[in-house]
Amino acid sequence: MARMLRRLRKGFQSLTSFSAATIQPNLSASESSRSEVALLSFFSPKPRDFSLPNSSWGSEMMRLYDHYNSQCEAETEGGQTQGSPWQRLPSYNRSLKYAPGGVYLSKIVQSKARLFTRNIREPGAAFEYALFVNKGEKKCVCIFQAGWLLEGPPGHVHGGAIATMIDTVTGTHATFLSGPIMTANLNIAYRSPIPLGSTVLIESSLDTQEGRKTFISCKVMSTDGSKLHTEATVLFVSINVSHLVRGG
């Protein structure tokens, strides 16, 4: 059990996002033992990055993706970017599987488990999104196209799906800034409903960091910035990953 915890802890330390949706794999040979790499390549073919464009993306998604992606530097072999303040964060459908040791652990913890925001493979059906983080401005931007399986009020996105995206974007941002965290408080004001099928912009900004607490603000807007759909403040607390394994 202690060994399992050590492996899990090590795995989490390499994750960019923890509570939320976007997870960075860390499979470089320099940081993983040869046996782990061999194990990973045996169980896992190259994972699908769900944040890359697909045929379901509308023209507004593509325009915004190109806008932010063109400001990112190409990734080096180690998955790092340098020089540009913007970085695109890849996104997979499992929290645990692609961390060192995670393939082994995911067999034990929940073999069928899938990340909530990436649990449907059909392109365009549910959450289509890509995240870009700006290291200099401590800001994160997400472009989000809402699919037909996210309905709440007829023809509009469910309040829970909007909450899910806010938790995902701010959680990814907080993890990027503060390491492993859990959402402690999520306070959302819904201003204007989001039509199903539309593309919106989600902006996350750091308010302050105090000890174990990270305070983030978030806005969901129309892509031209003229309409505020939703705004939120979110509090995250830094965690010791072993608490989760021991049952919170």
Add this chain to the structure above:
Amino acid sequence: MARMLRRLRKGFQSLTSFSAATIQPNLSASESSRSEVALLSFFSPKPRDFSLPNSSWGSEMMRLYDHYNSQCEAETEGGQTQGSPWQRLPSYNRSLKYAPGGVYLSKIVQSKARLFTRNIREPGAAFEYALFVNKGEKKCVCIFQAGWLLEGPPGHVHGGAIATMIDTVTGTHATFLSGPIMTANLNIAYRSPIPLGSTVLIESSLDTQEGRKTFISCKVMSTDGSKLHTEATVLFVSINVSHLVRGG
């Protein structure tokens, strides 16, 4: 357009839940014209009620379902219950489709759209839940079993999936009390993570009603009541349904 709005408004007035997940069909011949009933029966076979037990439900879900269901009176032909304060609310996978006129409108608004909490047909994979409302105590109870597609932190339920269930339960409750509403504010405190696969109890209580505002409190607890996982306060505002059709 005016005719369409009238039909939509009439449809919504008969819905038990609007912003959230549980929708009551209203297909009785006494309230719909013959032509509407014919249209409905042509397009819609008897819809699946997702809140009925299925093979994925664990022993705790079944025990709690039996506990609350035994306190409900059997439904009469018109879908009404009398005498007992408890009522089970059926749940379908489309907001609009089963309201009078909704079949016609759903073809226009979004033919493929599915309610966010009922968008996966595989039993046990995502949100398994049943809602019971207590008219006398102005209280609503939901039993919720979290499937493997709702993962956030490894082995635990995503904060957005918990927010979704809170919005769904309190939204259904608010609609039951106040008619058509939209979520205006959702304030959630996450106390303890919920293990994937577990069953929890979600309780919704009316705090107060002031003009167009309905204030609801909500708790997510272990089924024996010993552990508080999450608590929330939610504000709903009563709406005129035509605002949605006109684009919020």
